[in-house]
Amino acid sequence: MSVNEPGILAKELGAIPAWDMSMETMVTKLSWLIANGYSYEDIQKLMLTSFRGEIDR
Numbered sequence: 001m002s003v004n005e006p007g008i009l010a011k012e013l014g015a016i017p018a019w020d021m022s023m024e025t026m027v028t029k030l031s032w033l034i035a036n037g038y039s040y041e042d043i044q045k046l047m048l049t050s051f052r053g054e055i056d057r
Contacts, residue, residue, distance in 0.1 A: 016047045025054045 001007035011017070014017050018026050026047075033043045048055070 014044075016044055019048070019055050029054065034043050 001010040001015065021029070029047060029051075030043070033046055038046060050056075
């Protein structure tokens with residue numbers, strides 16, 4: 001998200017990077033965080049936290 005103009009703009013607008021998570025993992029994780037009432041700020045942090053090895057960086 002810091003390599004090209006679209007990625008930079010998305011980051012500036014508050015997009016949350018997905019790193020190397022699959023589409024299924026991103027949707028499941030985001031759905032779980034929303035269903036459990038986390039704030040947007042918490043979701044931003046928790047989407048980048050590896051709970052079960054879903055992020056490999």
